[in-house]
Amino acid sequence: MTNVWMTRLHEFTVVLYALSVLLYFFDFLQHNRKANRIAFWLLVFVWVLQTGFLIFYMFQTGRFPVLTISEGLYFYAWILVTFSLGINRFLRVDFIVFFTNLLAFFVMAIHAFAPMEYHSQVMAKQLVSELLFIHITMAILSYGAFSLSFVFSLLYLIQYDLLKRKKWGTRLIRIADLNSLERLSYILAIIGVPMLLLSLILGLQWALLKLPGMPWYDIKIVGSFLLLTAYSIYLYLRTVKNLTGKKLALWNVGSFLIVLINFFLFGQLSTFHLWYS
Template sequence: MVTQDWLTDAVLYIYALSLLFFVSDAASGNRSAKRVGTGLLVFVWILQGGFLMALLFDRFSVPQLTIKDYLFFVSWLLVSVSFILNRLMRAELLVLLVNVVGFAVLALNLIARPQHNVSLQPWEVARRLLIVHVGFITLAFAILTVTAVLGLMYLFLHTRLKKKKWTHVMHRMPSLEWIDQYAYRAGLIGVPLLLLSLSTGTAALLTEGTIADLLDGKVLLSFAAGIAYAVYLVRRLAGKDDGSKLAGWNLLGYSFLVIGFFVNSDSSFHQMV
């Protein structure tokens, strides 16, 4: 067993198997492989959903969230987003990449150190604000992950086209205009959720009177991500930059989020020890 829990092991193995079928479809256009992969992914989604229902029931009255719980929810959201993308856009390669990220999040979480906690302090008002904050930041992170994947796809395709190096994989990719458009649309959803999470988190700190925590490394990186994403949306709306520069702003904001998530040594805010 990879982990000490049969449910998480089952999810991990079935998820990996589904990705193999999706890779087969992306490489050779094998429709039957896609159907099998989709069926397995639905099963993964159901298992993850069952885990999350049990988690919500168990955590309902306990203001504590483990890293394992948080990343499991992020992975479940990415699977859900991939179903929506596959239904609305029929973008097989994008669905595959989103699920690769979701699998990486899940595998890193389960194989690494699942017992460590992110404690939500039991202040009456501040605690409720922090719960809302965690909900917003989780949704934002899932959606902005899709935005980042689209940004990476844009830079890859743009670079290959500029160098006139056409490959079979590029036949499976949407156009640069399509990628830019949907990255922007995803950003229009994810960035407001990120800003809402920052506002509720700030309100919780002010309510508790721990204003000094606003200078915490994780908080500052989250605000830096919000600024980078705001610049991305404004410049995209104003048409100030070309697509590659916009993708750079997009990935810069996501990088701040990821770095902030793993910063521990100097952080006292939602510290992971």
């Protein structure tokens, strides 16, 4: 009975999420501040529900919920909503919440309507480890930082296009200036890269202890190091080569595609990353 109730509540949360995203989209097109305010408070309510689910699940399982595919997706969506609300509160960057939560809604929808896992819960109990917990948590946090970095680069490209085509108007004014968007994207990448590196180090250390026969050419490991390389190149281009502008933003967008592939695809193809992405 509890599982049915929780499922319905999750579905209700996704509906509220969808309404919030639609209202943000309406504001993006029509510059409607009332729609923006309603969308914001709907999103705050969604965040409260998500946080409540996380706390409930922690009490139910006795651990932090990040050890399965479903849990990883949920925590990833929660991170995106939390970061976007924080940025909206302290930096007041218009449209950041819309683009970030468009991505988060996609993740939540996958979580809510995906088939139930029938083997991962048992496996998760067997694999509980502080080392593994820190590894997964830091990886998801780094994905959250990369996601927001991507959103800022996407806004940069939109603003760049509007300026190039001389499309003066409310939308141009509401999007932050190019320098601010590029700086915020860069700062978030700086946060994400060391977190991902530490996550990989801890993950490899855990694997050496628990899975001595693990294949090191596993697609998830290769994908994670490819992701780290892509964002390290991004930082190198920005810091050492002083590359700025549209080319750097496009590199960041391309790097984020690796995040999506690594999170959603490589985790499923991995021979041992079967309980989380």
